Amino acid sequence: MAAAVTPTGGGLRRLHTRPWLQGLRFTTPVCSLSTLASSCLSHSSSIPHSEEPTTIVTKPKTSENESKNPISYFPKRGQTLELVCETLAFKGKGLCKVADTGFIVMCDRALPGEKFVGRVTRRKDNYAEVKKVKTISPHWDCVVAPCEYASYCGGCKTQNLLYEAQVRAKEQQVHELIAHVGKFSDKDPEFRGVMKAIVPCDIQFHYRNKMEFSFGTRKWLPPELLLQEGDENNEYALGLHAPGFFDKVLNIDKCLLQSDPANRVLAAIQDCWRDPQFGLSPYNVYSHGGFLKHLMLRAGRNIETGQLELMVNFVTSSYKPELLKPLVEKISSFPDVVSIMNNVNTSVGNTSVGEEEYTLYGKSTITESLRGLAFQISANSFFQTNTHQAEILYQLIEDCACLKGDGSEIVLDLFCGTGTIGLTLAKRARHVYGFEIVDQAISDARRNANLNGICNATFVQGDLNKIDENFGKYFPKPDIVITDPNRPGMHMKLIRFLLNLKAARIIYVSCNPATCARDLDYLCHGVPEQNISGCYKLRSLQPVDMFPHTPHIECVCWLELC
Numbered sequence: 001m002a003a004a005v006t007p008t009g010g011g012l013r014r015l016h017t018r019p020w021l022q023g024l025r026f027t028t029p030v031c032s033l034s035t036l037a038s039s040c041l042s043h044s045s046s047i048p049h050s051e052e053p054t055t056i057v058t059k060p061k062t063s064e065n066e067s068k069n070p071i072s073y074f075p076k077r078g079q080t081l082e083l084v085c086e087t088l089a090f091k092g093k094g095l096c097k098v099a100d101t102g103f104i105v106m107c108d109r110a111l112p113g114e115k116f117v118g119r120v121t122r123r124k125d126n127y128a129e130v131k132k133v134k135t136i137s138p139h140w141d142c143v144v145a146p147c148e149y150a151s152y153c154g155g156c157k158t159q160n161l162l163y164e165a166q167v168r169a170k171e172q173q174v175h176e177l178i179a180h181v182g183k184f185s186d187k188d189p190e191f192r193g194v195m196k197a198i199v200p201c202d203i204q205f206h207y208r209n210k211m212e213f214s215f216g217t218r219k220w221l222p223p224e225l226l227l228q229e230g231d232e233n234n235e236y237a238l239g240l241h242a243p244g245f246f247d248k249v250l251n252i253d254k255c256l257l258q259s260d261p262a263n264r265v266l267a268a269i270q271d272c273w274r275d276p277q278f279g280l281s282p283y284n285v286y287s288h289g290g291f292l293k294h295l296m297l298r299a300g301r302n303i304e305t306g307q308l309e310l311m312v313n314f315v316t317s318s319y320k321p322e323l324l325k326p327l328v329e330k331i332s333s334f335p336d337v338v339s340i341m342n343n344v345n346t347s348v349g350n351t352s353v354g355e356e357e358y359t360l361y362g363k364s365t366i367t368e369s370l371r372g373l374a375f376q377i378s379a380n381s382f383f384q385t386n387t388h389q390a391e392i393l394y395q396l397i398e399d400c401a402c403l404k405g406d407g408s409e410i411v412l413d414l415f416c417g418t419g420t421i422g423l424t425l426a427k428r429a430r431h432v433y434g435f436e437i438v439d440q441a442i443s444d445a446r447r448n449a450n451l452n453g454i455c456n457a458t459f460v461q462g463d464l465n466k467i468d469e470n471f472g473k474y475f476p477k478p479d480i481v482i483t484d485p486n487r488p489g490m491h492m493k494l495i496r497f498l499l500n501l502k503a504a505r506i507i508y509v510s511c512n513p514a515t516c517a518r519d520l521d522y523l524c525h526g527v528p529e530q531n532i533s534g535c536y537k538l539r540s541l542q543p544v545d546m547f548p549h550t551p552h553i554e555c556v557c558w559l560e561l562c
């Protein structure tokens with residue numbers, strides 16, 4: 001097959017056809033991978049598995065004015081610096097260089113082109129973090145953020161950046177990580193053909209089908225608003241966590257990422273849950289007293305009628321349905337609400353998955369259709385949160401999979417969740433084998449296979465970080481492997497397994513370009529320190545924007561056996 005064939009997929013809208021990065025208005029940090037990046041992404045078998053996103057900082061090339069050894073300069077904690085943000089790095093943080101030194105500092109909510117004063121808050125190995133104190137001149141492509149919480153909320157960080165500039169910055173980030181962590185040479189003309197322009201999201205607001213809000217014992221407000229609002233911050237809160245704080249909740253009446261009907265339900269709950277006669281209290285993360293922990297709102301569609309279906313899930317610290325009764329009565333009157341659930345989570349942790357689950361009203365699942373199939377979704381099942389863009393993502397996966405369609409091929413679907421990817425491919429495959437750690441997701445995958453009359457799919461519960469030499473005995477040799485790990489990427493055991501398995505094609509779907517770049521490096525170039533040889537060639541890498549206004553980036557990578 002010709003190099004760099006683009007899986008096209010009808011209906012895709014790509015923002016631009018310009019050559020790679022041409023037209024960016026800021027100086028691209030021409031990078032060699034910094035020691036920081038190497039230390040974050042160990043090339044040993046002990047790949048970090050924390051859920052915390054990996055921070056990658058690529059080191060800018062030193063200019064003539066800059067010190068040859070920027071690391072000899074290190075700003076002090078508390079020191080203020082005048083900075084210009086050059087680009088966005090992982091987690092959406094602004095990357096800046098200290099004048100005359102090239103020393104890197106990262107600043108949350110600094111956007112490309114913005115000139116500002118920052119105070120050093122943390123020193124890391126070879127970079128520092130700063131907090132913005134004052135903007136001197138605003139960023140490029142500045143727009144007015146439509147959400148009133150945009151400057152404080154941890155959800156959206158770039159609402160005030162023109163959407164086209166957001167996707168350009170994401171595309172640049174992927175490019176740098178693939179070049180520097182993945183070690184795919186920028187100078188190689190073939191590599192340029194491999195990298196595709198990002199697929200933007202046509203729907204930039206109201207795209208999320210699931211939101212999780214938290215109850216808190218105190219409303220959190222940023223210092224500047226605290227002064228205006230007086231004592232109001234003492235009230236109970238229902239909303240989103242302040243960025244980086246598990247104990248601080250920003251009260252929210254409306255979130256522009258979810259649908260209007262979901263916002264109406266949120267507003268109705270906000271309207272009454274503090275009423276003293278209901279006797280409801282938010283869970284206290286310190287004393288572990290209190291009842292209400294989280295409010296999850298999920299949206300789907302009735303498969304027959306296309307009507308919206310809303311699920312409301314109250315996560316509580318104990319089972320007391322009588323306490324929830326007034327809220328259930330109020331929100332069950334909304335025509336879109338078809339399911340009210342109660343997950344009871346008695347642990348002190350912050351998770352919304354309960355040890356017990358009760359149906360308080362209506363049914364226990366909602367439905368959604370994706371790529372022409374019907375899916376039943378329970379309160380705790382993983383389902384792509386942007387259904388509109390998931391259609392496009394799955395189409396890209398299907399295009400990359402290039403199934404012959406004669407029913408002769410075996411598909412291995414690793415990290416299969418509720419089986420959505422494998423099931424959308426099953427009609428063209430001989431058999432699909434899906435593996436996933438969450439029991440409930442496996443039950444959902446089996447139920448969804450039945451619901452769609454699919455008999456050639458087998459779903460198995462198991463931990464893919466703990467596979468042994470017997471793993472390959474559970475299925476015939478696959479022709480195509482789909483791997484869709486969560487943020488920490490693939491464990492070295494799985495990488496070794498795939499390199500030995502030598503399936504003709506791997507489609508790597510990633511929600512973290514940093515760990516994706518690392519794993520692509522292993523699969524294509526091997527791990528020389530461990531005498532592991534790579535045996536794949538990267539044929540295409542397609543970034544997809546699933547989550548406008550947030551730092552998250554999805555990528556679909558197509559690898560062929562050499």
Ligand SMILES: C[S@@+](CC[C@H](N)C(=O)[O-])C[C@H]1O[C@@H](n2cnc3c(N)ncnc32)[C@H](O)[C@@H]1O
Pocket residue numbers: 382383384414415416417418419420421435436437438441462463464465484485486511
């Ligand atoms: C990004 S989701 C992908 C789900 C699915 N492919 C889809 O598109 O809906 C990653 C999945 O990996 C599962 N997972 C995480 N760690 C795992 C492990 N160690 N072994 C197996 N599955 C794991 C998660 O439960 C989650 O369902």
